[in-house]
Amino acid sequence: MASTALPSGNGTAPARPANADLGAWLAVAAGTLGALMATLDISIVNSALPTIQGEIGATGTEGAWVATAYLVAEIIIIPLSAWLERVLGLRTFLLIAVTLFTGFSIVCGFANSLVMMIVGRVGQGFTGGAMIPTAQTIIAQRLPRHQQSIGTAAFGVVAILGPLIGPLVGGWLAENLSWHYAFFLNVPISFILITLLLVGLKHQPSRLNLLREAxxxxxxxxxxxxxxxxxxxxxxxxxxxxxxxxxxxxxxxxxxxxxxxxxxxxxxxxxVIKLALLLDRQFGSVAIMGMALGVVLYGTSYAIPQFLASIADYNALQSGKVVLLSGIPSILLMPFVPFLLKRVDIRIAVAFGMGIMGLSAFMETSLTLGSTGGDFTESQLMRGVGQIMGMLFLSQAVVQSVPPEDAGDASGLFNSMRNLGGSFALAGISILQQNRLWLHSRRIEETLNANSPAVQDYVNGLGQMISSPQAGIRMLGQQIQGQALVMTYNDIFFAMSIVTLAVLPLVLFLRPLPRNAALGAMH
Missing domain, CATH: 4.10.860 (DNA Excision Repair, Uvrb; Chain A)
Known part of the structure; x- marks a missing residue:
């Protein structure tokens, strides 16, 4: 890190610290690009998931594993990243991670079975998750303090936009080329990233003796x-x-x-994880709210494309555009990050952010068979405002709520808790889809009396339209299933809103951030 000049003897002001050199910015670019690639792949399969499921022979429930496997692997590796970095050295660790990530991406691209896809996604999660916290380390180590906010802002944009543009990129590739390219895209990016790492980071000797102390x-x-x-x-x-x-x-x-x-x-x-940190009133509250944040972030980015594909017959690209809407407020608000941190009380900011996210999910509980992507516009834009406020201030509270020596452990634990919330969301969606779909179907059927003249006239009318009474009965069954599916998705969004609003009282345990607090990295 650049040194600060000492004040001169004549009382003149100290010289401004030296700016980072080209090598430092190349290192930051490498870290940011790696984080973009890793966060992008969290959700790049979401829009193309129906197509992928069909080609690898997976059911809708099994298809959730394609997204879940990545998140679970990330949850495990993120707390280990700081230790692996000390063992192998930062550059060596990142080079290994990028190389393996590329290999596992190729495995996913060539996958022709669910097992092969899951193996590739687990490998992607382990290696991609390692690139996310190390990007924060590069910013802290290679940039002088007065320029770290620039690197942090760039990383913040990446951390928020990565999961949002993933469905759009994956959808465009699936529609115009093939879903395989959603994974092959990582190959040329990895070559650029490896070049930046070799130029921007110096080699550090390994400390393999730390393996004995693990x-x-x-x-x-x-x-x-x-x-x-x-x-x-x-x-x-x-x-x-x-x-x-x-x-x-x-x-x-x-x-x-x-x-x-x-x-x-x-x-x-x-x-490996300092769980005792969860006993701290503030950090424990932050971790729980981070988990709720993950439920909505990852849950909605998975559920919305699934709804639009099954109800509105949207293709992967169209669904990706709807998901991306929530990134617009994040981009617009990012330049105001330093001002917001200094001027807005953390309790007000987090309550506002989490409340907006809960309200946005609740707005999606009145969907119908006629709903399209336009019905998600307002809720998605609101969600974008909520997630930037919630993620921004919670990330800062992580660092401020623990002693400096525990900051690394706290960051890893918070990120794991948020990803764990995403894993719970995907698992919960799968459970609700099975149970509530059956329940709503049975309830609708119970309201239809087969001997009712109105029901018989309706079925006969359908049969006359397509010249087949049996086809009329089948069409009625399809309509019942469609209505039950819409009601199931309404239940899913309602559950996400309840989870978010339930943690709002925890903001009372937060302490205001110091006015001179340094801008912490977000993920």
Whole structure:
């Protein structure tokens, strides 16, 4: 980092610190590009998911795993990134991550089965998740303090827009080329990124001796606990919960994993995740609100394209444009970030942001069979305002709520909690789709008496339109399923609004940010 000149003996003002050189900015560009690629791939498959499901032979419920697998892997790797960086050195760590990420992207692009796709997405999540927190490290290490806000603003735009433009990019590629290119796109970007890393970052010696000091028990517990829990949530409804041997095994594996994770908290010199931070009133509140934020961010970016594809017959590109709407307010508000941090009380800002996000989800609970992308315009724009306010101030509260030596652990834990919220959202959507669709279908059918003259006239009318009484009955069944599906999505958006509004009282536990607080990186 650039040094600051000492004041001269004649009382003149100290010289301005030197600006970052070209190499430093190339390093920041590398970190930002890596974070963009990683965040983009979180949601790049969402719009093209119906097409991908058809080609790899996956059901709608199984298709959720294509998105969930990436998030779960990210949850595991993000807390480990700081330690892996110390072990391997920053440049070596990033070069390995980018190379493996490219390889796993190629695996996804050539996938012809659900298993192959899941393996590739897990690998992408592990390696892509490693590139996100290291981008923050590069900004802190390579830029002088007076220029860090520039790097942070660029990273903030990437962190917010990555998941939003993912469906648009994936949709355009799926419609104009093929869904395979949503993954092959990473190959040329990776070559640019590797070049920037080699030029912008210096080699640091590895410290392999740290491997002996690692919290291996906690690492194993983290992987088993989170992996088992996600499978339990995803497959529980379809497998009839504990009636299934698979679900019983997943519950057992998850329990063992969390026991190992807790054991590491008391025995390891430096636990893989410092869970004790959650006991802090402010940080615990921030983490819970971050999880709720993840539920809405990732849940809506998954549910909206699915709704538009199944109800409005939108293609992947059209759905991606609707999802991207929430990024417009984020871009417009980003230049005002420093002013907002200094002038707006964190409790007011977070309450406003989370409240707006909850309200935007509630606005999507009155959808009908005639709803199209235009019905999401207002709610998406509101969601964009809410997410920039919520994410912006919660990210700052993470750093301010813990001692400086715990800032890295707190950042990793907060990011994992937010991604965990996204994982819960995708699993919850899958469960609601199965249970509520069946429930609403049965309730609609119960209101239709087969002997009712009105029902018989309606079915006969449909039959006359298509010259087949049996076809009329089938058409009625399709209409019932369509109505039940719309009601199911209304339930999904209602659940997301309740989750967001339920955590609003936690803002009372937040403390105002210091007026001179440095601008922290967001993800």
């Amino acid at each position: 919290d291996w028990i906690g690492i194993a517990g983290l992987a088993l606990g989170m992996g088992g829990l996600t499978v339990f949530l995803e497959e529980g409804s379809r497998e009839e919960w504990f009636a299934s041997p698979l679900i019983q095994k997943m519950a057992f594996i998850s329990a063992i994993g969390f026991i190992l994770l807790l054991y590491g908290q008391f025995t390891a010199r430096r636990p």
